[in-house]
Each structure stands twice: as C-alpha cells, then as structure tokens.
Amino acid sequence: MNDPSTIVLSSQVALLRMTDMLANNLSNLSTNGFKGQEMLFEEYLGEASDGKQASYVQDIGTARDLREGPITQTNNPLDVAIQGSGYLVVQTPLGPRYTRDGHFQIDAQGQIVTSQGYAVQSDANTPIVIPDGTRKITIGKDGSVVTADGAIAGKLQLVDFADDQKLLPVGSNLFSSDQTPQPASANTTVAQGALEGSNVEPVLEITRLIAANRALTYNHDFTNAEATRVSNAIDHLGKTV
Amino acid sequence: MRALNIAATGMLAQQLNVEVISNNIANLNTTAYKRQRAEFQDLLYENQRRVGADSSDNGNIIPVGVQVGSGVKAAAVYRITTQGSLTNTNNSLDLAIQGRGFFQITMPDGSTAYTRAGSFQLSPTGEIVTADGYVVQPGITLPNNTTAVTVNASGQVLATIAGQTNPQNVGQLQLANFPNEAGLEALGGNYLVETAASGAATTGNPGSTAFGQIQQGYLETSNVDIVSEITNLITAQRAYEMNSKALQTADQMSQTLSQVQ
Numbered sequence: 371m372n373d374p375s376t377i378v379l380s381s382q383v384a385l386l387r388m389t390d391m392l393a394n395n396l397s398n399l400s401t402n403g404f405k406g407q408e409m410l411f412e413e414y415l416g417e418a419s420d421g422k423q424a425s426y427v428q429d430i431g432t433a434r435d436l437r438e439g440p441i442t443q444t445n446n447p448l449d450v451a452i453q454g455s456g457y458l459v460v461q462t463p464l465g466p467r468y469t470r471d472g473h474f475q476i477d478a479q480g481q482i483v484t485s486q487g488y489a490v491q492s493d494a495n496t497p498i499v500i501p502d503g504t505r506k507i508t509i510g511k512d513g514s515v516v517t518a519d520g521a522i523a524g525k526l527q528l529v530d531f532a533d534d535q536k537l538l539p540v541g542s543n544l545f546s547s548d549q550t551p552q553p554a555s556a557n558t559t560v561a562q563g564a565l566e567g568s569n570v571e572p573v574l575e576i577t578r579l580i581a582a583n584r585a586l587t588y589n590h591d592f593t594n595a596e597a598t599r600v601s602n603a604i605d606h607l608g609k610t611v
Numbered sequence: 612m613r614a615l616n617i618a619a620t621g622m623l624a625q626q627l628n629v630e631v632i633s634n635n636i637a638n639l640n641t642t643a644y645k646r647q648r649a650e651f652q653d654l655l656y657e658n659q660r661r662v663g664a665d666s667s668d669n670g671n672i673i674p675v676g677v678q679v680g681s682g683v684k685a686a687a688v689y690r691i692t693t694q695g696s697l698t699n700t701n702n703s704l705d706l707a708i709q710g711r712g713f714f715q716i717t718m719p720d721g722s723t724a725y726t727r728a729g730s731f732q733l734s735p736t737g738e739i740v741t742a743d744g745y746v747v748q749p750g751i752t753l754p755n756n757t758t759a760v761t762v763n764a765s766g767q768v769l770a771t772i773a774g775q776t777n778p779q780n781v782g783q784l785q786l787a788n789f790p791n792e793a794g795l796e797a798l799g800g801n802y803l804v805e806t807a808a809s810g811a812a813t814t815g816n817p818g819s820t821a822f823g824q825i826q827q828g829y830l831e832t833s834n835v836d837i838v839s840e841i842t843n844l845i846t847a848q849r850a851y852e853m854n855s856k857a858l859q860t861a862d863q864m865s866q867t868l869s870q871v872q
Contacts, residue, residue: 382868386612387659387679389864393614393857394653394680397621399850400628401651401683410675431660431675444648446691473650475689476791478810485650485686502790502813503821505711535675541655542686572853579860583867590867597871 373418374596378589380426384411385586387429392579395570403452403470403543404568406435406575436534439569441561447507448474448482450526451564455534456554459491459527460484460544466491468529468551470566471543476500482515486542491527493553498524509562528554613681614861620682621854624651627685628847635835636844643707643727643801644833645690646840652686692792695834697826703760704731704739707831710823712786715748715814716741716802723748725787725812727831728801739768743800751782764824766817786822787812 388409398404410431418424441451450472452458457468467488474490477483481497482490489497498515500507506518513526529551531537537545631649638644659677697707706729708714713725726741734740737753751768753760759771759778766784789795794808805812818824 386614386864387677389861390613390617390679393617393621393854393861394682396850396853396857397617397624397683398651398653398680399621399853400624400649400847401653404653407678407680409677429677432677432679433675444691445693446648471652473687475687475793478790478794478808480790480810485652485689500790503788505821533674538658538676539653539656539678539680541680542652572849576853576856579857583860583864586864587867590871593871 373424375593377424377426378593378596380414380428382586382589384409384427384429385582385589389579389582391432392575392582395575396572396579398568399570399572401471401543401568402473403439403566404570405437405439405470406568406570407432408435433535434537434539435569437569439567441564442567443564445563446473447509447563448476449565450474450509450513450560450562451566452528452558452560454555454558456528456530456558457545457551459495459529459551460488461491461497462486462488462544465546466551467540467544467546468531468537469544472560473565484542492524493527494524495527496524498526509560511559511561513560526560528558528560530554530558612861612865613679615858615865617680617682618854618858618861620654620684622851622858624649624683624685625847625851625854627688629844629851631688632840632844632847635840636837638833639835639837641728641801641833642730643695643831644835645692645695646833646835647688647690649685650687650689651683654681654684656680689793690795690797691834693834695831697829698832699828700830701828702730703762703827704733705729705828705830706731706762706784707826707829708786708817708823709826711792711821712788712815712817712823713803715785715787715812717746717748717750718802719745722804723812724798724802724804725795726801726803729825730830747784749782749785751784753781754779762825762827764818764826766825783816784825785814786817787814788821789813 391407395406409429412428412430414426414428415423416426452470460467474482480500492498504517508516515523531549537547540546628649631647635646656678661676716724718724731739739747739751753770756773757770758773761769768782769778770781771778790810795803796806815822
C-alpha cells in the first residue's frame, strides 16, 4: 500500500545526500588539489506488497573525478604542482598520508612541511631538510630539491596506486590508503612555483544542483498527489460501505 | 540538511580570500610589503558506505563508497617572500635589501623586531631610526657635523665629516635570517617578530653567504602584482556566488520537504 511513497522516499534520501556532496564540491572551489566527487545511483529491486518487484533508487557510491585541476603560478619556490598521475607522501602522526596539494613551507628545523606541519617525505622515506642559510631552492621536474650550491637535499617521493578510487579522503587535502603505494611513473613530474587548483567545474555543479532541486520538487509533488489519492480512496471506499 | 552548513563554510572561506586580497591591494604601495595568499583545505569526510567493504559473503567488495565531505576551512594565510623590485629614491638613508635578510629593530619594549622596509631617518641625537623612531640595531649614531653618509653593499656606514677628507666608519649594519621566513608574525607597521615556527634568527653581515646586499638610495617596493590580485578577486567573488547558490538551493529543498502533506 505504501510502495509508491517509499519508492519516492528512496529517491529523496539519495537526492539530499547528493546535494550535500554538490555543496561540498562548491565549497572547495579554491582548495588546492581538490578532486570533485560524483554520486553514482543504482536501481535497487525490492519486493513490493503485491509480490512483484518494485524499483527503488540507491546512491551506491561517490566516485572522485581524477582529472587534473588547473595549474596556477604562485612563484613561491616551495609550491609544487604534480603533473600526471601520482601523489606526494606526507608523514602524519597516524601514518603516511597522500596529497596532491603541493603548498609547502619550511619549519623551524628546516624541514619541508605542509600547512599542518607534517613533514613531506623524500624517496628515502625521510624528511627533507633544507640547510640553514640556503639562498635559493630549486625543485627539479623529477622532484629533486637542490639548494643554491648544487647539493641535493632530497627528492620528493611521488607514488601512485593501482586504484585511485579506493583512496579515502581524510580532510586537510590528505588521503589515506590500505594499498601499498607504487613509485609513480616516469611521466609524472612536478612543477615548481605552481599549485594545482581544484578540478571542480562550477557550471556543472550548479547544473546538477538545479537538477537535484527540481527532481526533489517532482518527488514532492508526487508524494502529495499520492497522499491525495490515498485519502480520496479512503473517502470513496468508506462511502460505498 | 548538511548542505546549508557546507555552503556556509564555502562562503566564509571566500570571504577570507577577499579580505586577504583586499589587504594586498591596499598595501600596493607599502615599502617591502610581501603579498599574502589564503590556502584552503577540505574538512573531514563522513563514510556513509566504506570503500572496500564486503558486499557479499563471497568476498565481493564495494569498488567505491559513499563519502560526503563537510566543507572547507582556511589552512593558512602565508606571505610570499619573493623579492620586490627596487625603486630609486636618492635618499641616502633609504636602504633596500637585495636578497635574503631583515634589518633588526629595537622596539620600545626592548624586544627585537625585523623589517625589510629600509626607509630610515635620523633621530634628534643623530641615531639611525625607523619612520616610527625605533632604533636600527646595533644603534649607529652619525657625528654632529656629518655632511654625507654612505652605506656600502656590505652594510658599513661611512660618515663624511666636515673638514676631514677620509670618511669615518661609524658602524656596521647586520641582517637577520630565519629558517622559515613565512613563519614570522606580522606586527603591522612593516615589523615582523620571531615565532616558534620561524626558528631562531641568525645574524650576519650583508653580502656574506646567505645574506643579501644593501642598496643605498633605493627602497624595496611591495611584491603585489595588481593584475593577479584583481583576477583572484574576481575568482573569489564568483566562488562566493556559487556557494550562495548552493545555500539557496539547499534552502529551497528543505522548504519543499516541509510542505509534504
């Protein structure tokens, strides 16, 4: 009896969750290395009261859009943008985390760190320390950090994963993973003095937002029509008895 | 409805972005001002279906989960410490640093502040002071009858005194360097102070290893690039609008839901 309403409800729940996701994409329009998310919907067959099958909707997953964000020049020597597939490795108190946000700084000990103060790892899994009094830092395409006198302070570790979609976003532009990271391909390079922006395309997000809004309204109209139908049915059937 | 709060975090972030950009534009003509940039990070995610969880007894796993983020936060507003260009002022007490380093200034409370704004003056006693009257360390006093003053690239202050042929060395300016210049805290008035993040200052003579040289008669201009600031301002404004659109839509959706019969 309640089938039509519960089917519509399944869609409404999914649409509200999609709106939250779209709002999150839009709020991260200026977040470095941010990857927009997309909601995947799936038909879910449930048994209806008459023994036949009814088709519900389920938001089965969120997929990350892995396209590269636009590269913007900052001219800050410690900003690096990754070109190609791959992640930089950051050592946090909870273990290694992976990021494409290459906005780094030097801490009081001379280590290259993220905005949270987590050390960026070299390919030898150690922090990269810039000697005190360094005038100029050059970061090569392969990630090697060279100080003015030609000494290599370390090489930024670039890793990649068999399945990027399985990375878990943990906030602060970091991802965690259960997979064992592989060294990134030789085609993955870094650009110094630049940052990768967010890959969210506002036009698409706004369009999806409008579509979700309208879909919710249609669902709502349907719910109201269904409520009227049920109450009419009760009225009319009640009269004939 | 989480979307209302998420959109609000986005609007707050863009508001901060506009504040930082307008401060840069306001300081377009401030001597040795270093432009700032706001950096943002995503907030925590809620795993509504965990990726990689089993979807059946046979070990099938979910290829993608449902992860809904909760918005954005400001991670850092940092100074971009690139060299500003030098402008000629022909004023003998205008000193620009070409390269790394900061002048050390004694503040009224006795602490040391650091600045790259080298528009210095003389105090009534002939001491070299900043525009606010704070003494430039190590405290160099020019003799009374000085006719000209020369500051060379390595920071030696030479005074030409009336009636003497050879200029007299009256002091040596020293510069301070930090492991992390971006970690210095701004006090306003072009002054910066040391913090735990900046690391301890190391001092040295201008022109020595890792220290910049002094250019007399020049001032370092602000490194603000007006074209990129205006572009950033437009981008920030549009992003603000997009987030307000998300807020409006979320509001409309909750209104729709509240009208269910």
